[in-house]
Amino acid sequence: MPRKLPNTLYLSLVTVDPDSAVPLYRQIYQGLRDAIIAGRLTAETKLPSTRDLATIWGVSRNTLRNAFDQLIAEGYLEAIVGRGTFVAEARMRQPALQAVDNGERIRPISNIGHYLEPFGRNVRHARSRGNAFAVGIPDKQTFPHEIWNRIVNRCQRRQQSTTYSREFKGIPALREAIASYLISARGVRCSAEQIDIVPGAVSGMLVTTLALLNPGDQAWLENPSYINIGGLINYRGAEVVPVPVDCQGLDVQAGIDRAPNARLAYVTPSHQYPLGVTMSLARRQQLLGWAADNHAWIIEDDYDSEFRYDGPPITALQGLDTDQRVIYVGTFSKVMFPSLRLGYVVLPPDLVDVYTGVKLPMTLHAPTLLQAAVAEFMLEGHFVRHIRAMRKHYQACRDALITAVARHLAGAITLGAHDCGMHVVGYLAAEFDESTVVNAANKLNIAITPLSNDYLAPPKKAGIIIGLANVRPDEIDGYIAQLAAAIL
Template identity: 45%
Template sequence: MPASHLHQIIAALPLQRGASEPLFRQLYAAIKAAILDGRMSPGMQLPPTREFCRLLAVSRQTVLNAYALLTAEGYLDGAVGRGTFVSVEVPMAAPPARADAPGLLRPLSARGQGVVAAMRQVAIHRGPLRAFRVGMPRIDHFPFDVWNRLEARRWRRPDHHFGYSDPAGFLPLRELLCVYLKASRGVRCAPQQIVITSGSQQALFLLSTILLAPGDSAWMESPGYRGASGPLRAAGARVFPVPVDAQGLDVAYGVAHCPQAKLAYVTPSHQMPLGVSMSLPRRLALLAWAAQNKAWLVEDDYDSEYRYTGAPLASLQSLDRAACVVYVGTLSKVLFPGLRLGYMVAPPALAEALVQAKAVMDRHTAIVPQMALADFIAEGHFGRHIRRTRDSNAERRDLLVRGIARELGDQLACGPADSGLELCAYFRAGHDEETVSRAGLARGIELRPLGHYADPAAGPECVTPPGLLLGFAAIPPAEMAHGLQELGRILRGR
C-alpha cells in the first residue's frame, strides 16, 4: 500500500479529544477496527511512532501505549530497529456482509425463537410516570432512608453469607415470609417450601420449564396476564385459553374442552385484568380437577395485600389437600419493582426440584437485598409500610372511582374495585380500544386496552366487552384529574 494512502487511513482514525475515554484507548480501538475490517492488512508496516504522532497530533506516549496494547493482544508485531507491523497471524478480513442479504445470520434454535417470541406482546413501561400506568405501586411512600440504613448495616458486617448462598434463599427471610403468609393469606407452609426468586417472573419461568414438557397443554385465563403466558409458550406448552366470568376462571369450560392439561395458571384473589375474585365453588372445582388429573395449579397472588373492603381473601393454596398448588408471590407491588424479589411456596415433594432448577438459572438471588428485607420485616417496617400504602391506595382508588362517576359516568362503567392497584372500566358506547389508547398516548396519558390481555387464539367464549385498565396507585391526584379530563375529551371526540 502506498505510504500516502496509509497516512490517509491513519489521519482519518476517529479520536474524540476531551472525551472521558483516554486517547490511547481510543487509538487502540481505532487501529484494531482498521485491522479487523481490512483497511490495515496483515504484514503492513506502520509508520514510526513520531510520524504517527505528527499525523494525529497526539503525544508519543499515547501512541506507545496503544501499540503496547495491540502488541500484547497479537494485532501488532515489532522489535527495536525493525519497525512495527500488522501481525501476519491476523486473518484477512472477509468482505462486509450486506445488511439485507438473506441467510447470513446464524439462526436461533427453535427453542430460542420460542423464548424470544413469547414475551413480544408483553407491554413494558417506557418514559416517565403518567396517568394511568398500570402495575405500579406508589414508590414515593417507600421508606428508602430506612432501607438504605438496613442495607448499609449489612454491608458493614460482611460474613460468610457474602459468598455463594443457598439457592433457596436467605433462611431468615424464608422463615419470616412463612410466618407472614400464614397470618395474612392462610398459606400452609414451612420455610423449606419457600424459594426466593428474582421477581415472580423468574418463578413463572422456572415452573413452566420444569413442570411441563414441550407439547403439554396448560390452562391460561383469557383475558389474563401476558407475562405468565409468555413463559408457558417459551417452555413449548400449548396454551389453552379459558374464559373468565364474574366468578373467575370457568373451570367447567376448561374441563370440557381441555381436560388433559398438565397445569393451570390462575389469579384467584384478584383476577388480572378484570379484578374479579374466584368463587369458592370454582376454587373447589379447580382443586378437584387438578387432584383427579394430577395437574399442577400455579396461584399468582400478585397484589392481595391491597384489599380495601375487609381482610385479604384466603389463598387457593390454603384449600389444597392434594399438594398440587404452587403459590407465587412478588414484592414488586408491595415494596418497589426495582427490588426484583419474589418467591414460590411449593408442595414439599416439589420444593427441592425447584431449588435445583433455581441454581441452574442464576445460582441464587442477590443476597444483600434479601438480608435487608429480612431486617425490614423483623423490625416491623414491612407491616407499617403495607398499612400506610393500603390507606393511600384506597384514597386514590376512591378519587378515580368518583372522578369516573362525576366526569365519565355516561362513557365508562367500572368493574370490581375492591382490591389491587388498578381497575377495569368498560365502554358504555361503541369505542375502539386501540384507537382510544393511541389517542391517549398522543395526549400524554397511558390507556391499556382490555383486549391487550386477551389471547389471540381464544374463541368467542373469551371475548371481553371493550374497555380499559386504569392504574391509580402511583398516580398523584393532580395527574389523575388531568388524565380524566383528557380521557373525557377523547371519548367525546373533542
C-alpha cells in the same frame, strides 16, 4: 390445520411508529413480510381479523386493508372467502430455524428464539409513556425510602462474604419472615423449608413450568391473563389453553370441557389479572378437585392481594389445598418496588428438590444483600406498616377514580370490579375504540393500557386498564376530566 397465534404476539411482531415518515400501511406491510420471511409467521397461520389488528396496532382498518392487499398481491398472504386471511404456503422458509445475516453466513437460532425475538425487538423500541395511572407499578412517593436506604447500608456493612451463597433457596432469615407473614396474613400453609426466593415472581414461574411441563402438555391460562405467562408456557413447547373468566373467576367447567387432561392451571384467585374479580369458594373447590382427580398442578399467582379495600384480604387458594397441588407464587414488586426483583415460590414439600434442581443452573440464587435487607425490613415491622399505608393510599385513589369517572365519563366508561388491587378495568361503551382512548390518554401523560391486549383468544371486551399508582388522589379528577374532554 390452520395455526393461530395469541393476538398479543402481533403487538410485538410489528412496531408501528405514528411519527415515522414511512406510511403506516407500509410499516405494517414490511413488519408482516419480514416476519413471514424469517419464519416467525409460518404457512397456514390464520391472522386475526382486520378489526382486531387495527386495535392492536392503533391504526384504521383501511390502513390495515392496504397492507393486506399488498401482501396478498405479492403472495405472502392468502385471503379465503368466509374463512379469513392466512400466511401463504409458497413463502414459508423451510426449516424456520436459521437466520442469514447480510454476509450470507448462517447463524442458526432455535425455534423458540425465532418465536420470542419480536419481544426482544419490542424492548428495543420501548418508549416511556409517562407514569400517572401506570399499571402494575406501585406508588413510589409513599415508599419509606429513608428507612430502606438505612437498612440496605447496614446490611452492606455487615455482609462479609463476597462468594456465591450456599443458601441457594434464599437466606433463612428471609424465608422465615415470609413464611410467618404468609401464614398470618394470607392463610398459606407452609414452612420456611418450602419457600424459594427468586429474582422476581416470573422467574419463579418459569422454573416451575420447566419443572412440571413437558413439550406438548396442555396448560390452562385465564383468558384474559398476565401476558408474560403465555410466554413461559410457550418456552416449554406446551400448549396454552385459554379458559374464560367470569364474575366468579376462572370458569373451571369450561377448562374441563376444553382440556380435561391439562397438566397445569395458572390462576390469580385473589384478584384476577386483569379483570379484578375474586374466585368464588365454589370455583376454588372445583379447581382443587379437578387438579386432585387429574394429577394436575395449579400455579397461584398472588401478586397484589394485600390491597383489599372493602374487608380483609381473601385468603389464598393454597390454604384450602389438601392434596398439595398448589404452587403459590408471591412478589415484592407490588408491595415494595419492582426493580428490587425479588419474589418467592411456596412449593409442595415433594416438589422442593425437583424445583431447586431445575432452578440452580438458571439463576443460582437471588442477590443476598437485598434478601438480607428485605428480611430486616420485614422483621422490624416496616413491611406490614408500609402495606397498611399503601392500602389507605390506593383506597383513596380508587375512591377518587370512581367519583371522577361517574362525574366525567358516565356512559362512556363502566368500571369493573374494584374492591381490591392496584388497578381497575374501565369497560368502554360500544362507540369507543380502545386504541383511540389509549392514544388520547397517553398524550395526556396517562399511562393506561388496552384491555384487549391481555386476551389470548376472543371474545374480547374492549376496555382500558387503569393503574392506581403514581397519581395523588387529589389529582385524579383533573386527569379524568382531561381524558373526557379528549375523547367525548
